[in-house]
Amino acid sequence: MKTKVFIDGSAGTTGLRIDERFANRDDVEILKIDPEKRKDVEERKKMINASDITFLCLPDAASRESVSLVENDQVCIIDTSTAHRTEAGWAYGFPELSKEHREKIKTGKRIAVPGCHATGFISVVYPLVANGILPKDYPVSSFSLSGYSGAGKNTIAAYQSLDRPEAFSSGREYALTQQHKHLKEMKAITGIDRLPLFSPIIDDYYSGMVVSVPLYTDMLKAGSTVESVRDCLAKHYEGEPFIQVCPLDNEVSESGFLPGNGLSGWDGLKIYVTGNEDRIVVSSQFDNLGKGASGAAIQCMNIVLGYDESKGLNL
Numbered sequence: 001m002k003t004k005v006f007i008d009g010s011a012g013t014t015g016l017r018i019d020e021r022f023a024n025r026d027d028v029e030i031l032k033i034d035p036e037k038r039k040d041v042e043e044r045k046k047m048i049n050a051s052d053i054t055f056l057c058l059p060d061a062a063s064r065e066s067v068s069l070v071e072n073d074q075v076c077i078i079d080t081s082t083a084h085r086t087e088a089g090w091a092y093g094f095p096e097l098s099k100e101h102r103e104k105i106k107t108g109k110r111i112a113v114p115g116c117h118a119t120g121f122i123s124v125v126y127p128l129v130a131n132g133i134l135p136k137d138y139p140v141s142s143f144s145l146s147g148y149s150g151a152g153k154n155t156i157a158a159y160q161s162l163d164r165p166e167a168f169s170s171g172r173e174y175a176l177t178q179q180h181k182h183l184k185e186m187k188a189i190t191g192i193d194r195l196p197l198f199s200p201i202i203d204d205y206y207s208g209m210v211v212s213v214p215l216y217t218d219m220l221k222a223g224s225t226v227e228s229v230r231d232c233l234a235k236h237y238e239g240e241p242f243i244q245v246c247p248l249d250n251e252v253s254e255s256g257f258l259p260g261n262g263l264s265g266w267d268g269l270k271i272y273v274t275g276n277e278d279r280i281v282v283s284s285q286f287d288n289l290g291k292g293a294s295g296a297a298i299q300c301m302n303i304v305l306g307y308d309e310s311k312g313l314n315l
Ligand SMILES: NC(=O)C1=CN([C@@H]2O[C@H](COP(=O)(O)OP(=O)(O)OC[C@H]3O[C@@H](n4cnc5c(N)ncnc54)[C@H](OP(=O)(O)O)[C@@H]3O)[C@@H](O)[C@H]2O)C=CC1
Pocket: 008, 009, 010, 011, 012, 013, 014, 015, 038, 039, 040, 056, 057, 058, 059, 060, 062, 080, 081, 082, 114, 115, 116, 149, 150, 151, 152, 153, 154, 288, 289, 292, 293
């Protein structure tokens, strides 16, 4: 029997990407909402409760509203918004972090897909804390370079408009007040003591991102080096089809550049460890629309359905 899927917010950037991914899957039946009624609460309620799995690809307030509409206790909700990521009773949709994370996704009916910047940050910080290399009281900072699709359809239209401001053609720092919406999950999921200092940059290309975490070696576990940090990460993610920890000699160390759009269009994530005896930078490169949003959401769905993850996302 086919799995009935409803995508609440299917006209948006993340929703469209999820919808496209089902084009070649015959195990899924998509419940289509009349586009005119896509914001009609009663119509959404009908669709949600008729589904086996509902993806929420909505702003936070609308996501909360959708969850309040669930009456059928068999419905599994996979939410791509920020609304429920640190809420009790919700699985955090990052299966590679630990066996417990994967198990909670598999058995949960409420799954929150990580934020895109948070995906990069947590992919680096979680294993280093869990394996005792990064002390929990380390004052962690991070910077992140993202394509403009990360900000949704209105920002995409603004960037692609002919009369856009001149400033759009350069990278632009934001969240300058240190209030970015991903800070809460970055701290809660990794277990670090303080909110990180986080500096994101939105740039003039469509999709893809690099999130970097700089570290002083003398503030890490004694004896930590570029090699030992890389080995720790490689061991943590061993056998994971969507996360690759690169060897120290790679195309990036050769060219000296790590492009934000390098993995645009791919669903996985690559981790690079660079630096020297005193200072290390660990960077996570991926597609904000792939492992950073719709790819991660589909990965969670495949886990819920018990599929073999090594076959990829589109089966
Ligand atoms: N873009 C990205 O890279 C990532 C996005 N996310 C998160 O995913 C969610 C969706 O983001 P994104 O796709 O980029 O956003 P978009 O703005 O592109 O799409 C949001 C969609 O939600 C619809 N919508 C808004 N309010 C309602 C409502 N009350 N009822 C039904 N539909 C509604 C909008 O309708 P309309 O068509 O009328 O505008 C739009 O189609 C957000 O929470 C975002 O933060 C997470 C990770 C990465």
